[in-house]
Amino acid sequence: MILLLNPCLMALTLGSLQNILYVALGLGMVIFFHELGHFAVAKWCDVHVEQFSIGFGPAILAKKWGETVYALRAIPFGGYVQMLGQDDADPSQLTSEEIAADPRSFSSKPVWQRMAIISAGVIMNLITGLIFCAIAFAMGVESVPAIVGSVEPGHPAWVAGLERGDKIEKMGGRTIRSFEEVSISAALSTGPIDVEGRRRDDTPFKTVVVPDTSGNRPSIGVSFSSSLRLMKFLNGDPTVMPGTPAASAEPPLQGLDLITHVDDVEVKSFQDLEDRLVSKGGEAVTLTVRRPPVNAAGVPDLDAQGEEIKSRVGPGFFRTLGLSMDTGPITAVRLGSPAQKAGFLAKDKIVKVGDRAIGTALNPLRLPDELSQMAGKEIEITVARQKDGGGNQEVVLKVTPESSPGWLDAPLRAGDALAIPAIGVAIQVVPVVLSVDPGSPAEAAGIKPGQRILKLALLPHPDEGSGPDAKTVEVDLGSDKEKNVNNWAFAFVQLQRYPLRKATLTIKEDSETRTIDLEPVADKEWPYPRRGFAMYPARTTQQAKSFSEAFKMGYANMEKSVLNIYMTLRSLFTGHLSVFELHGPLGIARAAYEISKLGISSLLIFLGFLSANLAVINFLPIPMLDGGHMVFLAYEAITRKKPNEKVQIAATYAGMAFVLGLMLFVICLDLFVHKF
Structure with a gap:
């Protein structure tokens, strides 16, 4: 019996030695129990087991006890149990009459016994996976809540x-x-x-x-969702963006500080914190934080009450260039929103709010906040709508905005639209200048209405240090009106994310292009809802109250893992999931290392998933794997005769070629697509 691990299991290449050893030990246990299943049932059926091996390649350790050689080999990505009459390297043994004459050979045994031997590894994986998960839930498993x-x-x-x-x-x-x-x-x-x-x-x-x-x-x-605990760098400093209000807090904030109050009002979630900061607008706030004590070993005790610190954090404001852009069509209308009730449609283009024209009298980037401030009042919004016979017509729609602050669900990717949550629409913002604010950086640089922005670049600032964000940020806004027309809102977000950086714009006017440098300025009338905090993800602990509950939770986890693996295979075959989403040894190396850092219980859950993965993958009807052997045995059980030797040999080598080809493919994905 050969156990071939999915290539993604080759995960022992990164991280600290301790974590590598943990993962290696866990992986070895999964392989060992799989092969132990084959071995135990083979012995029970009185089959001569010639070799029990963990790994492939040259032997590091080998010892013969009784009639079986037990070996630990150099390549730890699988294992095998070699029995008399069953050798994947020599498929002809399965059809050999001479070997079948030996009563202790695998091929001499009844079909039901051979099926039991073949399936024992998979069954053992399911059992041990359940045990791994049950122990993990008994200890308590940390996860990110579904918030x-x-x-x-x-x-x-x-x-x-x-x-x-x-x-x-x-x-x-x-x-x-x-x-x-x-x-x-x-x-x-x-x-x-x-x-x-x-x-x-x-x-x-x-x-x-x-x-x-x-x-x-x-x-x-x-x-x-984020938590209320500030992230920290290795040196203990809080993870805040340089130049933001959080970076200038007095007294300074520290990594691992837990925010509990804003101006003496308790906040219980990150969303509470966001809402409270939005409500304060352009005012400074006083944060109450709990600072965890450090024990004798120098490790912070996050469960302790800790010292209470009050820190003043100033307001933040949008950084602008003085540009007002054109809008594209509405990309989406939210279900049950004021806009849907008022009759807004996708592809409508907002051209006026009241009597103010978008792009000249009203900057479209201000719509999220402007309309939120009009909450509860019926207003008229004029949209340009395509007529059935061609052309556009202006339609006046009456809508009552809600009090939903803007920019909390900001564009995260270059293709994202701008949300106007007060009425429930998302719009494109086209990087074509309609107006320039008097006295603004854009006017000083000579930018004129009608010009198109092709690119925004933000170069690193010396005060940002050498962290992972200290690199040039470029936003490609397209070279014509049909490409990436909805990107300006995302570019505007980047201006806010890097408050110390100057902006470099590439501009097109007619057939000419030029590059200019601008210094964004803070608009003191336009508060920015983010103040520069970076928080750890929210965490929750799933822990069983009894051993029986732990097994129930472990069973549910294993059941879901097996189902997800089958659903993944289905999605790959139907094309709903691209094969380019697969990761090989390098990609999974990083994931395995991160999992090992989360603790023993998380590692046990990983081993449970690993066991489920091996059970499913190794029972697929691929020659050379357990599932392929079961197909041949099923054929023999139905037809009462052994499969044709040439067919079986050809199928086994084809299966080997498929598995090796898959391994090579995912390694190429890691190197050239995911660029690990």
Whole structure:
């Protein structure tokens, strides 16, 4: 019996020695128990086992006890049990009459015994996977809760009405316990998904999300929630963006500080913190933080109450260049929103709010905040709408905005639209200048209405240090009106993210292009909702209260893992999931290392998934793997005769070529596509 691990299991190349040893030990246990299953049942059926091997290649350790050689080999990506009459390197043994004459050979045994031997490895993987998961849940498994941190404007979840702080409890009828399961459920979907959960005020919601299938895998456009604990660098400094209000807090904030109050008002979630900071606008706030004590070993005790610190954090303001751009059409209308009730349609273009023309009298980037400030008042918005016979007509729509602050669900990617949450639409912002503010950096640089912005570049500032963000940021805005027309809002977000940097614009006017440098200025009348905090992801612990509950939780986890693996294979075969989403040894090396850093319980969950993965992969009907052997045995059971020797040999070598080809393919993906 040969056990070949999925190439993604070749994960022992990165990280500290201790973590590598943990992963290596865990991987070795999974292989060992798989082969032990084959070995134990073979012995029970009185089959002569010639060799029990962990790994492939030259032997590091080998010892013969009784009739069996036990070996540990150099390449730890699988293993095998070699029996008399069953050798994948020599498939002819299975049909040899001479070997079959030996009563202790594998091929001499009844079909049901050979099936039991073949399936024993997979069954052992399922059993040990269940044990791994049960122990993990008994210890307590940390995960990121299924709470929506932000919703990408115009994407499926946004259209379906999901909001910041929503707790997702079910997707497609399946219980959701972590944010990872949200991502997996979306990626493995084949159509609309029923989503159920609870809002921040604990009211239930139910909606239908239609995943976006334009990328390599289906997605719905949500991100996980942050916690209230500040991240820290290795030197202990908090992870804040240089030049932001958080970087100038007095007294200075520290990494691992836990924010508990804003101006003596308690905040219980990151969304509470966001809302509170938005409500303060352009005012300074006083944060109350809990600073964890450090024990004798120098390790912070995050569970301790800690010292209470009050720190003053100033306001932040949008940095602008003085440019007002044109708008493109509405890309999406949110379900149940004021805009939907008022009759707004996708492809409508907003041209006026009241009597103010967009782009000249009203900057489209200000629409999210302007309309939120009009909450509760019926206003008229004029849109340009395509007529059935061609051309456009202006339609005046009456809508009552809600009090929903803008820019919290900001464009995260170059193709994202700008959300106007107060009415529930997402619009394109075209990088074509309609007006220039008097006295602005853009006017001083000679930018004129009608010019098109082709590129924004932000060069690193010396005060930013040498961290991972200290690199040039470029936003390609396209070379013509048909390319990337919805990118200016994303470029504007980058101006806010790097507040110390100057902007370099590449501009097109007629057939000429030129590059100019500008110094963005803070608009003291336009508060920016972000103040520069970087937080750890929110975490929750799933822990069983009894041993029986641990096994129930472990069983549910294994069941879901097996189902997800089958759904992944289905999505790959149907094309819903691109093969370019696969990762090989280098990509999984990074993932395995990160998992090992989370602790023993997380590693045990990983080993449980690994066991489920091996059970499914090795039982696929691929010659040379356990599933391929079962196909031949099923044929023999039905026809009462052994498979043709030439067919079996050809199939075995074809299976070997497929597995080796898969390994080479995913390694190439790591090197040339994912660029590990």
